[in-house]
Amino acid sequence: MAKKAGKEFPGWLYGVLFVLFDAVGVAALQIGVSESATRVQLSNNMWLTGWGFVGKMFTSANFVAVLNLILWGVLYVILLMLTNRFWVATPVFLAVTFIIAVIEHFKVSIRYEAILPSDLNFLKADAGNLMSFMPSGAQWTILIAVAAFAAFVALFVFLNRLDARHGRLFRGSDKRSRSVNAIARLLLILLPGLFFTLYSMQVSTVGSWAKGFATVMGDKPSMWDSVYDAQRNGPLVAFTRQLNPKVMVKPDDYSEETMKQVAARYEKAAKKINAKRSANMTDSTVIYVLSESFSDPSRVPGLKVNKDSIPNIRKIKQNTTSGLMLSSGYGGGTANLEYMGLSGLSMANFDSSLTSPYQQLVPSEHWTPTINQMWGASKNSIGLHPYESSMYSRATNYKKFGFSHFYTLTGPDVISHQDKIDDSPYVSDEATYQSTLEEVRKTKSNQFLQVITMQNHMPYHDWYKHNDFKASSTTGKPLKDDEKESIETYQKGASLTDGATAGFLSELDKLDKPVTVVFYGDHLPGIYSSASADDGNSLALHQTDYFIWSNKASGTQGNKIDNAEYSSPNFFVAQAAEHMDAKVSPYLAFLTEMHSKISAMEPPVVNNIQGWDRIPEGQNIYLDSKGEPMAEDDFDAETRQLLADYRLIQYDITTGKNYLKNTSFMTLP
Structure with a gap:
C-alpha cells in the first residue's frame, strides 16, 4: 500500500518558521558572545545576555533585538531566494550562524574581543594558523554546536517529509509563471541585498538614514568594549557599525605633489627650530x-x-x-x-x-x-x-x-x-x-x-x-x-x-x-x-x-x-x-607651529557623559594661549594654512595614500 503523501505547507507557515529560525540564528550569536567567566567590570551592571537582550523591548522600549532579526532576516531571505528551497536554505543559514557563534565564543574566551572587520584581513593573511587560536575545551563547544545543528537537520528532514512542497517557495509549470517567479526571486535578492549593503556602508555615518534607523531601533554604541557592544546591541549590529566609518573628508588639494610640498615646508621649519636646540x-x-x-x-x-x-x-x-x-x-x-x-593627531580633524x-x-x-x-x-x-x-x-x-x-x-x-x-x-x-x-x-x-x-x-x-x-x-x-x-x-x-x-x-x-x-x-x-x-x-x-x-x-x-x-x-x-630642548622632526616642527597659533583644539564639547554617537556636529573648540575660544572665521592667513596642512597630514596618515611615509617627515635629526 502506497505511503500517504504529506500536505503542502501554506505560505503563512513558512513565514512563521522563517521568523522562528531567524530568531534561533540571532540567539545563537548572542550565546556566542556571552562570557560566563568572571571578569573585571566597569560598573555594577551585569553584561546583557539572553533575556536582557530581548526583555529590554518591554522594559525600556529598546528594539535592538528586532534590528538584529531584520539584518539576519535580510541575509536569510537572500539565501532562500538563491536556493528556492526552504529546507535547503535554512540548514545552510543556521550552519553559517553556528560557525560564527563558535568563532565568537572562542575569540571572547581567548582575547575577550568580539569579531571585528579587521579579522577578515587576518583570515586572508594567516588562515593557516586558525587552529592555534582554539581555547582549551574547544572540542566540547564544537561538539555541542554540531549536536545542536544535527538536531535541527533531523527536524528539517522530518518537516521536509511532512511538507508536500518540500520547501519549494516559488512554483510554476508554464513558461510565464517561471518568468514571473524568476523576476520575483531576483527582486527579493537585489532589494534586500541593496538594503543590507547601504545599511552597512552608512550606519556609521552621522546623519544617514541607516544611523537614524539603528538609533531609533535602540542601537547604543559601546565602543570601549567590543564584547559588551556585541552583547548589548547584537554581534551583527556591532560588526556592521565598524565596516565603513567615515573618517575624514578628502581635502580638495590632496595629492602626492601637495604632500611633498607640506613635507618640505616643515623640514625647513624643523631646521630653523633645531638650530636653537642642543638635545636629542x-x-x-x-x-x-x-x-x-x-x-x-x-x-x-x-x-x-x-x-x-x-x-x-x-x-x-x-x-x-x-x-x-x-x-x-x-x-x-x-x-x-x-x-x-x-x-599627535586631533579628533577635531575627523x-x-x-x-x-x-x-x-x-x-x-x-x-x-x-x-x-x-x-x-x-x-x-x-x-x-x-x-x-x-x-x-x-x-x-x-x-x-x-x-x-x-x-x-x-x-x-x-x-x-x-x-x-x-x-x-x-x-x-x-x-x-x-x-x-x-x-x-x-x-x-x-x-x-x-x-x-x-x-x-x-x-x-x-x-x-x-x-x-x-x-x-x-x-x-x-x-x-x-x-x-x-x-x-x-x-x-x-x-x-x-x-x-x-x-x-x-x-x-x-x-x-x-x-x-x-x-x-x-x-x-x-x-x-x-x-x-x-x-x-x-x-x-x-x-x-x-x-x-x-x-x-x-x-x-x-x-x-x-x-x-x-x-x-x-x-x-x-x-x-x-x-x-630637544631637536624635532618635520612633523614635530609642524605641531610646534600649530600649537603656537592654536593652544588647544577639540571637537564640539557637551556636558553629558560621552556616549558613542560622538559629540554633536558644529564648530570645533579652539582656544588661544589665554584659554579664550577662537572662531575659525577669525583666523589669520598663517593659522588657516597650518590648519589646512594639519588636515592634509592627518588625512594622508589615516585614510589617504600615505605619501608622507616615503619622506623624512617623521624622522628625527
Missing part, C-alpha cells in the same frame, strides 16, 4: 601618564570643597611646564585622548562619524606612526595598564603601534603590582607607579613608556576608609546624596593620586638617567550632575590638569616653556620636545 629627544626616557579621570575638583563650577585634593601636584605644576588640557570627553572617551597623545579611532580606524590602517616609534626598536616601547588588555582593543593596537610589551591584568604580559586600596575595585596608582619604576630601572637604555591608570575610574561608591573630604553646592541647591557620595569618594581618590604621583617623581629623581614625564588627566569624571545641568559650564567641565616634568639627571628640570597654560594632548609631544 631619544637620549631621555619619556613616560606618558594618562591619569584616569584626574582633574581638580575645586575648579568645578558651583562646587565647594573643604580642602585641597591635589596640593602636591599643584606645587609640581608651579615649578615646571604645566597648564590645563582641553579634553574631548566628559566622563568617557579615554582612548580618544590617548590616541591623540600617541599620534568626521563626527568617527567615534573611536582605536576600533574604527587603527585596525585597518596600513601605516600607524606613533611617537613611541621615535625610540627605535620595539623593545624600547612599553605599555602598562592595570585593567583588561581588551578594552578599546588596546592589546591589538599597541602591538600595531610597535610596543614590545603591554602589561595588564589579563596578559599575556601581566602587570606586576596589583594592590588596591580599601574597598576600591581598581588597582591603585601607587601600585601602577611601582610597576612602571620596575620597567624604568630594568634597563639603562632609554625608552618610551605609556602608562594608563585605573584607580579613579567610575563609579565611586564610598570605597575609602577615613575619608574626610567633603563637598557642597554654592548654587543654593544642595547636592543629591548619590552625587555627594561620588564626589567625595572621587576627591579622596584624587588625593591618593596626588601623593602617589609625588612619590613616583621623587623615585625618578634618584635615577642617574634622564627621564621626562608627561602627566595628564584624560577627562573629568561624569559625576557633576549639578554643574553639567548648566550648558555654560561646558568648557570648565572639559579642562583637566597636565604637566611636563624632568628629573635632575635630565638637565632640564624646572624648565617652563611659553604657551603652556592651555593645551590638548595632540600637542604634548611637541611641548615635551621644547621642554627638553
Whole structure:
C-alpha cells in the first residue's frame, strides 16, 4: 500500500518558521558572545545576555533585538531566494550562524574581543594558523554546536517529509509563471541585498538614514568594549557599525605633489627650530601618564570643597611646564585622548562619524606612526595598564603601534603590582607607579613608556576608609546624596593620586638617567550632575590638569616653556620636545607651529557623559594661549594654512595614500 503523501505547507507557515529560525540564528550569536567567566567590570551592571537582550523591548522600549532579526532576516531571505528551497536554505543559514557563534565564543574566551572587520584581513593573511587560536575545551563547544545543528537537520528532514512542497517557495509549470517567479526571486535578492549593503556602508555615518534607523531601533554604541557592544546591541549590529566609518573628508588639494610640498615646508621649519636646540629627544626616557579621570575638583563650577585634593601636584605644576588640557570627553572617551597623545593627531580633524579611532580606524590602517616609534626598536616601547588588555582593543593596537610589551591584568604580559586600596575595585596608582619604576630601572637604555591608570575610574561608591573630604553646592541647591557620595569618594581618590604621583617623581629623581614625564588627566569624571545641568559650564567641565616634568639627571628640570597654560594632548609631544630642548622632526616642527597659533583644539564639547554617537556636529573648540575660544572665521592667513596642512597630514596618515611615509617627515635629526 502506497505511503500517504504529506500536505503542502501554506505560505503563512513558512513565514512563521522563517521568523522562528531567524530568531534561533540571532540567539545563537548572542550565546556566542556571552562570557560566563568572571571578569573585571566597569560598573555594577551585569553584561546583557539572553533575556536582557530581548526583555529590554518591554522594559525600556529598546528594539535592538528586532534590528538584529531584520539584518539576519535580510541575509536569510537572500539565501532562500538563491536556493528556492526552504529546507535547503535554512540548514545552510543556521550552519553559517553556528560557525560564527563558535568563532565568537572562542575569540571572547581567548582575547575577550568580539569579531571585528579587521579579522577578515587576518583570515586572508594567516588562515593557516586558525587552529592555534582554539581555547582549551574547544572540542566540547564544537561538539555541542554540531549536536545542536544535527538536531535541527533531523527536524528539517522530518518537516521536509511532512511538507508536500518540500520547501519549494516559488512554483510554476508554464513558461510565464517561471518568468514571473524568476523576476520575483531576483527582486527579493537585489532589494534586500541593496538594503543590507547601504545599511552597512552608512550606519556609521552621522546623519544617514541607516544611523537614524539603528538609533531609533535602540542601537547604543559601546565602543570601549567590543564584547559588551556585541552583547548589548547584537554581534551583527556591532560588526556592521565598524565596516565603513567615515573618517575624514578628502581635502580638495590632496595629492602626492601637495604632500611633498607640506613635507618640505616643515623640514625647513624643523631646521630653523633645531638650530636653537642642543638635545636629542631619544637620549631621555619619556613616560606618558594618562591619569584616569584626574582633574581638580575645586575648579568645578558651583562646587565647594573643604580642602585641597591635589596640593602636591599643584606645587609640581608651579615649578615646571604645566597648564590645563582641553579634553574631548566628559566622563568617557579615554582612548580618544590617548590616541591623540600617541599620534599627535586631533579628533577635531575627523568626521563626527568617527567615534573611536582605536576600533574604527587603527585596525585597518596600513601605516600607524606613533611617537613611541621615535625610540627605535620595539623593545624600547612599553605599555602598562592595570585593567583588561581588551578594552578599546588596546592589546591589538599597541602591538600595531610597535610596543614590545603591554602589561595588564589579563596578559599575556601581566602587570606586576596589583594592590588596591580599601574597598576600591581598581588597582591603585601607587601600585601602577611601582610597576612602571620596575620597567624604568630594568634597563639603562632609554625608552618610551605609556602608562594608563585605573584607580579613579567610575563609579565611586564610598570605597575609602577615613575619608574626610567633603563637598557642597554654592548654587543654593544642595547636592543629591548619590552625587555627594561620588564626589567625595572621587576627591579622596584624587588625593591618593596626588601623593602617589609625588612619590613616583621623587623615585625618578634618584635615577642617574634622564627621564621626562608627561602627566595628564584624560577627562573629568561624569559625576557633576549639578554643574553639567548648566550648558555654560561646558568648557570648565572639559579642562583637566597636565604637566611636563624632568628629573635632575635630565638637565632640564624646572624648565617652563611659553604657551603652556592651555593645551590638548595632540600637542604634548611637541611641548615635551621644547621642554627638553630637544631637536624635532618635520612633523614635530609642524605641531610646534600649530600649537603656537592654536593652544588647544577639540571637537564640539557637551556636558553629558560621552556616549558613542560622538559629540554633536558644529564648530570645533579652539582656544588661544589665554584659554579664550577662537572662531575659525577669525583666523589669520598663517593659522588657516597650518590648519589646512594639519588636515592634509592627518588625512594622508589615516585614510589617504600615505605619501608622507616615503619622506623624512617623521624622522628625527
